Amino acid sequence: MQTHAAKRVEIIIEAPMESRLTEALEKTGVTGFTVLPVLGGSGRSGRWTREGQIGRAGMVSVICLIRPERLDALLEAAFAVVERHIGVVSVTDTHVLRAERF
Amino acid sequence: MQTHAAKRVEIIIEAPMESRLTEALEKTGVTGFTVLPVLGGSGRSGRWTREGQIGRAGMVSVICLIRPERLDALLEAAFAVVERHIGVVSVTDTHVLRAERF
Amino acid sequence: MQTHAAKRVEIIIEAPMESRLTEALEKTGVTGFTVLPVLGGSGRSGRWTREGQIGRAGMVSVICLIRPERLDALLEAAFAVVERHIGVVSVTDTHVLRAERF
Amino acid sequence: MTQILTIAGQNLLTPMILCFCLGLIAALARSELTIPEAMAKAMSIYLLFAIGFKGGVSVAEHGFDAQLIAALLAGVALSFLLPFAAFAMLRILTGMSALDAAAVAAHYGSISIVTFVTATSVLSGQGIESEGYMVAVAAAMEAPAIVSALWLVARAGTGGAKEIRMDARLWHEILLNGSIVLLIGAFVIGAVTGAPGMARIESFIISPFQGVLCLFLLDMGLVAGRGLRGARGILGPGALAFGILMPIVGAAAGAAAGLALGLSPGGLALMMTLAASASYIAVPAAMRVALPEANPAIYLTLSLGVTFPFNLAIGIPSYVAIAQIIGG
Amino acid sequence: MTQILTIAGQNLLTPMILCFCLGLIAALARSELTIPEAMAKAMSIYLLFAIGFKGGVSVAEHGFDAQLIAALLAGVALSFLLPFAAFAMLRILTGMSALDAAAVAAHYGSISIVTFVTATSVLSGQGIESEGYMVAVAAAMEAPAIVSALWLVARAGTGGAKEIRMDARLWHEILLNGSIVLLIGAFVIGAVTGAPGMARIESFIISPFQGVLCLFLLDMGLVAGRGLRGARGILGPGALAFGILMPIVGAAAGAAAGLALGLSPGGLALMMTLAASASYIAVPAAMRVALPEANPAIYLTLSLGVTFPFNLAIGIPSYVAIAQIIGG
């Protein structure tokens, strides 16, 4: 089937920052994303699990599929939000069906 | 370690369609997949979150790792199910351990 | 924005093995990973869903973003744990922001 | 009329209704208060089980008779017929496409079990008895409306929509959906175990019931409020009018059926409530599969954002008051 | 015998057993009714806490004596020995590999806490007292069977399996697994706070208990039914026979131990139930780590799909009836 080159950006970020991130994305015109729950993890700030969390906000994973040419705008916007926060951002080449949706 | 080229197909789809999708996959011989929960997202049909959902069916993410040569059959099958529905399909090049499993 | 080549390793494994896997990763110096919940899936050992599970341990998905040069050590460590168990391991090329974190 | 308004007014100040309002206000004020999904499902499982079981026990005590069968048939008939009224009203009052109008109509022929549960709690708060088998009637009314709606779509030619995706499998999903199975199952268990069964689990089934309903309605308020916020601008004045008028039409039809059946005032109020209420769980899931091109924002907002609060705050107390007058 | 059957028959029509059947039927009919995972875990936490606490309070009231120690030792011995009986039966009745047979044997030496809880609820429904420390015996019986099973595997050479993955860490996980810690912890809290503690939380611990058990067994029925559906064809007639005979063998061994200990009829019935029941939470998790090559479909289907329903519907009422006769 016909597929189109795209980028898959995965942003793992503290849950209290989720709405700030998605609003920043929307401001740069990225209106498609999916939020996945995260059970736990480990990084420079140590290990955590959702069930050992106080308030249990934890982290979430936000996935955006976008056209390659919009990647830079997205990363700028995302970076401004995550910059001072724990979390990671990765970008993978991918292909999507139904390119008219992106 | 020895790894083998494969495709990673990620299908984000409405939960009521999940069993129809996985059955369609099984019919084309795709017997390996993993279903991840989705908390919320945004797309052409607007924003949603699982907790603001009525009935809270929401969406799920179905991930299939397959041999490259079987990609087309999988995409045809998946497309027939998702065609009229909201959701996205992406295909990424990847490598797998233990290729005999796929 | 400046991004750096990295590998995204995704390990889908039985939940009772999670802590053994993450410890093995930590022993080889991999201190960054994220654990996602899994709702269900299908493979050589058949179909399962978390809600039809007894004890409901189910599976989890562990995602590691690492520098390419550390991939082999990670895969050796992971393989030693998953070898006798059901589950899959995939490795995808990706790029990360803030490379100093990895 | 004054009598109706007085009773209705009193009902507004119960913890249940106020909890719903709290949720609505919190959502509209964009508070991040949320009820975890699993907790909401747990509460709905509890409520369905309790209401079904109570109904079954009551049938075990008062016996099973021809009126039960007649009530079931009347419920099924209402569920089949109300979508036609709804569809006609929508085509007159709004500019909705035939597809969207049919999808909405399916919701109004079917029922909302939470509205029903709230009505039973209002009745028990006022010490009014009702027929235990009304929960079976509720279950029987869930699905028939879907058939009517699909028939309406097929007849209309559906404009932009492709073929209807209705197969044996979807029927199976609808008829054996979780709430129907739980409601009917609990009803049968209650009918079989009767009073001794009730004695064993009474302090689980009866005592905390109204409190759980409070928290559940809090969640419904949150969900309805978030839906309204997201759907601003989706419903025109015609659609809003429909969301208020249709339950009144439904209640009138329910009252006619209930009087014909000779139901007690409590049963009459429940029959009016069922006919007046609109589904927001079973039917939306079925519509997503059968008519994916119909816009869910329209049918969910109407059913949950307009008609559900209307029934809760104004409908139920009025139906109860009217039923006492005309059924008394 | 008639007496046993009559009592057993009565027991079938309790809300608990009927809820289990409802779940089983719903799953076999492929209804999508599900209990959210978090709700199921919440109910099991509640049940473990309540049963442990009640046991502790009862020990605080009736005192702590040598019989408690003797009962604990007897439980541990049963858990160690029953796997050998199970293994031998499996090798005779089925063509299972030594590895699978040993894994199954571990389950039958260990215990099912839900079966135990259901038995206590049947006893309390019939007004029969039992020794409070039986919950401690239940906890003590969870793990020893695993040792026997691993020894059986090691001795058999295990055919296709690689080395057993048993280390200090897995022992730690088994001995401090969530249910043991909760059960023993609640038992100790009950024993320390005694009647005044009970007075404070009685309306949480006692009143809703049977109702929660109903919904929990509904979920068990759903899970067992889905397991049976998925595992069709996995168990031959020999394995099925084992799933029915082994609890009878276990109950007989439990009865012998209970009589030797001089337990009350209630305690005797519980000892029989423990020995007759098969684990489906702690042991399966341990087996996945220690013997990953053993097929989980076999041991889970036998334990949860065959023996659990057998114990619930036929076993427990019979054990209670027999215990009243021989222990009375």
Add this chain to the structure above:
Amino acid sequence: MTQILTIAGQNLLTPMILCFCLGLIAALARSELTIPEAMAKAMSIYLLFAIGFKGGVSVAEHGFDAQLIAALLAGVALSFLLPFAAFAMLRILTGMSALDAAAVAAHYGSISIVTFVTATSVLSGQGIESEGYMVAVAAAMEAPAIVSALWLVARAGTGGAKEIRMDARLWHEILLNGSIVLLIGAFVIGAVTGAPGMARIESFIISPFQGVLCLFLLDMGLVAGRGLRGARGILGPGALAFGILMPIVGAAAGAAAGLALGLSPGGLALMMTLAASASYIAVPAAMRVALPEANPAIYLTLSLGVTFPFNLAIGIPSYVAIAQIIGG
């Protein structure tokens, strides 16, 4: 003093405190016992709703007066001022950065609603009445401390930290956070529906309350224990001393305010408890957004790992005993 110790000692052997200890021990022993996230949230929603509702009903009964306003103002003042005391103590006792010290200070000016709930349960266990509006005071004390902390950071220049991320949006999140909305909402509902409302949901709101609190404190123990395990080495002796001294300072300030207001002994004990307790839900979330560079391990471990257990085991019983003596 002996009197205080005796009362405090008795309090240690309640099921609530023992459940907290069980959780703590289980976590420190690395048991995998966990309470599902959704269950923990469900219990906290229940506790907030129940405590708010009860407070509202009590205000409806005893009337609403100037003292309520005075108590609210006193609470807000305490929340504003205590962070300055905390900040000064931290700078003297520890080598913490100004940023971390300010973040910690925000927690100690704010309150812990679970500590408050536990204190009300201790009071009710001893049959001591308190002012129903104290839950409103609790809600009013959540946020002001954050302002003081941010002011402290701004004044200190903050060393390594970039600008404070405090905007209208974060204020909105803090002031309309889930627990405040639920607590105040339930309070208003209780005040509006009064005794008749309570009669309808009493067996949900009152009876199971202490039992739910037990399981909730079990979870708090687990979380605190896991936090302590992960944070070993993060707190020096100075910080530990702060975690014990600061609640005493807070309680003293609360006692002064309570005496000035002329509160009943029960209300006095609650005011001491509020001032002595440290937030671990609302403030940490706000700090993650406003001061992301402050180390969460420090403030969470102090608040939940040191001060919370101190208040539970030693603080609350002492505050209650002292309040009875000085307020009596």
